[in-house]
Amino acid sequence: MDLAEYKGIYVIAEQFEGKLRDVSFELLGQARILADTIGDEVGAILIGKDVKPLAQELIAHGAHKVFVYDDPQLEHYNTTAYAKVICDFFHEEKPNVFLVGATNIGRDLGPRVANSLKTGLTADCTQLGVDDDKKTIVWTRPALGGNIMAEIICPDNRPQMGTVRPHVFKKPEADPSATGEVIEKKANLSDADFMTKFVELIKLGGEGVKIEDADVIVAGGRGMNGEEPFKTGILKECADVLGGAVGASRAAVDAGWIDALHQVGQTGKTVGPKIYIACAISGAIQHLAGMTGSDCIIAINKDEDAPIFKVCDYGIVGDVFKVLPLLTEAIKKQKGIA
Amino acid sequence: MEILVCVKQVPDTAEVKIDPVKHTVIRAGVPNIFNPFDQNALEAALQMKDADKDVKITLLSMGPDQAKDVLREGLAMGADDAYLLSDRKLGGSDTLATGYALAQAIKKIAADKGIEQFDIILCGKQAIDGDTAQVGPQIACELGIPQITYARDIKVEGNKVTVQQENEEGYIVTEANFPVLITAVKDLNEPRFPTIRGTMKAKRREIPNLDAAAVAADDAQIGLSGSPTKVRKIFTPPQRSGGLVLKVEDDNEQAIVDQIMEKLVAQKII
Numbered sequence: 001m002d003l004a005e006y007k008g009i010y011v012i013a014e015q016f017e018g019k020l021r022d023v024s025f026e027l028l029g030q031a032r033i034l035a036d037t038i039g040d041e042v043g044a045i046l047i048g049k050d051v052k053p054l055a056q057e058l059i060a061h062g063a064h065k066v067f068v069y070d071d072p073q074l075e076h077y078n079t080t081a082y083a084k085v086i087c088d089f090f091h092e093e094k095p096n097v098f099l100v101g102a103t104n105i106g107r108d109l110g111p112r113v114a115n116s117l118k119t120g121l122t123a124d125c126t127q128l129g130v131d132d133d134k135k136t137i138v139w140t141r142p143a144l145g146g147n148i149m150a151e152i153i154c155p156d157n158r159p160q161m162g163t164v165r166p167h168v169f170k171k172p173e174a175d176p177s178a179t180g181e182v183i184e185k186k187a188n189l190s191d192a193d194f195m196t197k198f199v200e201l202i203k204l205g206g207e208g209v210k211i212e213d214a215d216v217i218v219a220g221g222r223g224m225n226g227e228e229p230f231k232t233g234i235l236k237e238c239a240d241v242l243g244g245a246v247g248a249s250r251a252a253v254d255a256g257w258i259d260a261l262h263q264v265g266q267t268g269k270t271v272g273p274k275i276y277i278a279c280a281i282s283g284a285i286q287h288l289a290g291m292t293g294s295d296c297i298i299a300i301n302k303d304e305d306a307p308i309f310k311v312c313d314y315g316i317v318g319d320v321f322k323v324l325p326l327l328t329e330a331i332k333k334q335k336g337i338a
Numbered sequence: 339m340e341i342l343v344c345v346k347q348v349p350d351t352a353e354v355k356i357d358p359v360k361h362t363v364i365r366a367g368v369p370n371i372f373n374p375f376d377q378n379a380l381e382a383a384l385q386m387k388d389a390d391k392d393v394k395i396t397l398l399s400m401g402p403d404q405a406k407d408v409l410r411e412g413l414a415m416g417a418d419d420a421y422l423l424s425d426r427k428l429g430g431s432d433t434l435a436t437g438y439a440l441a442q443a444i445k446k447i448a449a450d451k452g453i454e455q456f457d458i459i460l461c462g463k464q465a466i467d468g469d470t471a472q473v474g475p476q477i478a479c480e481l482g483i484p485q486i487t488y489a490r491d492i493k494v495e496g497n498k499v500t501v502q503q504e505n506e507e508g509y510i511v512t513e514a515n516f517p518v519l520i521t522a523v524k525d526l527n528e529p530r531f532p533t534i535r536g537t538m539k540a541k542r543r544e545i546p547n548l549d550a551a552a553v554a555a556d557d558a559q560i561g562l563s564g565s566p567t568k569v570r571k572i573f574t575p576p577q578r579s580g581g582l583v584l585k586v587e588d589d590n591e592q593a594i595v596d597q598i599m600e601k602l603v604a605q606k607i608i
Contacts (some may be wrong), residue, residue, distance in 0.1 A: 016506075016507065077510075079475075079484065079485055079487075080484060083479075103506060104487070104488050104503070104504060104505050104506060105505070107471045107472075107487070108475060108485070108487045108488070110472070110475075111433065111437075111470075111471075111472035111473075111474075111475035111476050111479070112475050112478070112479050112485065114433075114434065114472075114476075115434060115437060115475070115476045115479035115480060116479055118434065118566070119434075119566050120432060120434065120565070120566030120567035121433065121434075121472060121567070122567060123433075123468075123469065123470035123471065123472055124469060124470070131570075138570060142469075142575065143467070143468060143469065144349070144351050144354055144363060144467055145351025145352065145354060145466060145467070145469075146351075146575065147351065147354045147355075147356060147363055147574070147575075148363055148572050148573065148574055148575070149572070149573050149574070149575050150569055150571070150572050151569070151570040151571040151572075151573075152567050152568070152569060152570065153567070153568050153570045154566050154567050154568070155568065156566065157566040195483070195484035195514060196484045196485075196486060196512050196513065196514040196518075197512065197513040197514065198510065198511075198512060199500065199511035199512060199513055200510075200511045201505070201507060201508060201509070201510050201511070202502070202508050202509040202510075202511065203507050203508040204507070204508035204509070210506070212506065242608075260504075260523070260524060260525055261504075266351075266466075266469060267464075267466065267469070274607070275607060275608070284352065285354075285356075286351065286352065289575075292578050295607075296602075296605075296607050297578075297581075298598070298602075299583075304583075304585060309580055309583045310577065310578075310580045311577070311578040311580060312580060312581055312583070313581035313582070314581055314582050314583075314598050314601065314602070315580070315581065315582070315583035315584065316583075316584055316585075316586065316594055316595070316598065317583065317584070317585035317586060318585070318586030318591055318594070319586070319591075322586075322591050323586065323591050323594070323595060326591055326592055326595040327595050327598075327599070330595055330596065330599045331599070331608055334599065334603060334608055335608075
């Protein structure tokens with residue numbers, strides 16, 4: 001394989017119901033930095049039904065070129081059909097790099113594409129860089145439950161691929177005046193390329209703000225002693241006052257106090273809110289791996305030796321059931337809420 | 339119905355510690371466990387077997403000889419058969435090489451059983467040591483069969499599966515016909531414990547070793563040389579430095595909250 005033939009850092013954009021996911025923009029920001037370092041250009045691949053109008057948004061966030069596969073057959077994500085489209089794109093356009101969001105869909109699609117193209121894929125990256133040769137991407141990811149970080153390279157195969165955790169990188173500012181090329185492509189698919197069938201999406205409503213989108217997360221751990229603080233009690237009250245979401249450690253999820261969709265950490269979600277309030281969470285490395293990107297961490301814990309106090313900006317050693325309601329009251333007062 | 343479950347023995351990452359001086363991983367004394375999500379995968383298979391006694395469950399693991407411990411545990415839980423894919427040549431395999439090697443082993447086991455292919459292959463969504471969630475899909479792609487990842491509910495009807503997949507918005511319901519590979523999340527079920535009788539029986543079971551040659555794995559596609567990704571460097575994550583920590587004494591919660599609040603307001607955090 002003549003590596004010099006492969007050009008362009010491509011973000012595989014992910015949209016849901018006609019709205020691009022934030023991670024696609026975060027990836028464009030990173031793609032821009034990588035492209036500037038190695039002297040390459042930034043592209044995006046957009047797949048779905050009636051998605052063409054979204055191309056301009058990708059350009060505004062840093063894409064020079066957007067390849068659009070707008071096809072009614074591609075309305076719902078389908079592993080094998082989407083993988084086929086991306087593999088065909090690779091053979092036709094010879095991109096150097098694919099960046100994929102480490103969402104459930106991205107983590108489903110990435111390995112299917114990498115295996116079809118017999119190339120390397122680094123999972124759940126939290127840092128991206130370029131090797132001394134100015135060509136090879138250096139993918140950094142946590143391993144062993146977040147205890148170590150590994151730098152991975154894929155020097156001899158193309159495309160170089162990685163999935164990147166959402167909310168690790170900041171979304172770049174949109175530049176509405178940015179210009180770029182929109183290229184319409186035709187998906188070459190037969191029925192055999194759809195190996196599974198989408199039946200329906202069961203949306204989980206009524207649980208308030210999703211943790212991955214929240215500016216404030218009030219998270220509880222083992223010391224919360226039950227589901228009440230998560231559902232209606234002190235965690236929920238504090239989150240509501242701040243317009244935020246309730247999160248949880250693995251211990252709280254394992255205890256059945258709250259749904260796994262709220263789990264923060266290595267096997268849960270990575271979050272980077274403006275404020276993260278960790279309540280009765282000791283701060284196991286697996287949990288820290290999911291939240292140390294938060295702008296401000298406030299920790300409340302009885303145990304003054306809890307590792308969470310080593311990473312927090314503000315810590316209170318005390319009983320969360322006494323401290324948190326007082327904090328909520330103080331915030332209410334500050335915000336002028338009666 | 340023939341089901342194959344892929345299982346992995348992993349270090350209990352919750353027990354891994356970092357040497358505070360040398361900043362290296364202390365692996366000594368870290369127990370090896372049955373990857374939790376793989377237990378959910380096996381439990382799903384066992385529930386299918388509970389519902390239909392004609393279901394046969396085969397376990398497959400890739401790893402060193404000691405990985406037979408988890409295979410025995412799986413047999414004790416109720417699986418029918420177990421194989422270990424083990425070869426020094428497989429050391430250093432990345433997910434592409436691992437997926438290839440396991441797919442080769444699956445083809446070989448199917449051939450030995452006189453079946454064309456397994457109806458359902460179950461894996462955990464990811465192993466807790468690598469956390470890549472890639473090997474399941476890599477196996478499915480190698481075998482040319484569909485994959486359904488992040489399963490939280492599986493229904494089998496005839497030769498069709500209907501699966502609820504975890505997704506950011508909720509659950510996606512997906513259908514596929516056999517053969518299919520499904521990866522399990524924790525919410526799928528509560529894995530059962532091995533029975534004492536099962537454990538005794540499993541202890542005496544011979545577990546066949548398959549090496550790379552036995553599964554006709556191409557040396558160029560396994561191990562370090564068959565892995566497109568290379569590890570360039572390993573390091574311990576930089577620590578975020580701690581901030582202001584205040585301790586409640588003599589019920590002075592209010593004073594402490596006020597003090598912290600003042601800082602938060604001054605810094606325009608709240």
